[in-house]
Amino acid sequence: MAQGIDFYFDFASPYGYLASVQIDGWAQQRGCDVTWRPMMLGAAFKEVGTGPLLNYPIKGQYAALDIARSARALGVTCLLPDGFPHGTVAAARGFYWLADQDPQAARKLAHAFYHAYFGEGRDVSSPEATADIAASIGVERDAFFAAIQTPAIKERLKEETTAALARGVFGSPFFFVDDEPFWGSDRLEQMSRWLETGGW
């Protein structure tokens, strides 16, 4: 059975959110572990010459419909906060800072952030609001707030993003099952097959 599953996502990605609400149950059913890897999708867009899906006039309309329909099918709410999409580097930086100490807490932060941002449609992208989310899951707010402003953590997120792009990531969510790439929240079923069969 394959063992390394990496989940790349941006905190401002609606399809990333739709993947996040499925991935824990999915991994648990299959007895595998998933490494969460937030990244800066803007860097990927720059590299491939695209932009946020919802910013395209006609494609954006379709994407809004598809996101809402996909969310309904999963039984979750997906609301776009006013001013969407926001830069969500504070959440990504905070994630890595926490992950180094306690990966479970980092995952909890990711769920809490996604829930506030898309589940409740609140703009929680600022460092202050992100720190409030961290506090809500029991992280010491001041320590978190200070940590996400340090040059070291800023550099860390850049490095993670550079590594993701080098590996082939160009969208969110993006998965690797070992070295096999899968793009999109709609590819979990194929990933299951890949795990079961060892690939085809």
Place this chain on the structure above:
Amino acid sequence: MVAPPTADPIIFYPAFGSPYSYIAAQLIDEVGQKHDREVLWRPVRLGTVLGRLDNSGRPPISPKKLAYWRHDAERVCRLRGLPFVRPDGPEPPFDCDELYNTCYALADGDETQLRTITLAALSVIWAQGQALKTVDAIVAGLRRFNLSSALVKRYAASESGRVRHEAVIDAAVASGMIGAPWITVGAETFWGHDRIPSLDQWLAAQGQTAHQGEASR
């Protein structure tokens, strides 16, 4: 499942240059049968549709994304046991206006014939790896339809071919088409072979609503 009496048909817009359209073409009829919906096949040239959407010129698709799509389309075909051979030699696009016009002229309004020739052309390009981007290639690739160069040229220029394809382009653009395959049921739209499960689910929900409506009458 019984569809409501006024059930909209499934309009399926494949593009010959799209491997995902080839994949969707193998799946769409089953969904139509399952939900008792007519499937209308409407091949449409994607480049023309996209050109209508944006006159400023689209940036070329990045090699990184293109490489993933190729890998993914081949992987989906292997999973489904579908033959897949990418045309080797000519540069994309692997289709041409003459191909679309010929399909519509040859079918001449016959839905079954249009489906047959569309499926055949998709298979020639994506299962046999032969691009259909010239009149000669169309004649050779669609041999079973007894075409000749003169006939294809006549079809390509004919009202029944060209005008029908243009009407389909207009309808596709009006429905919001942004990529291929594109599928519509009334005002509901679906992009990609990977949205066929969503289409299935959506039609099932429609069917349930119709049943509830009948029960409450």
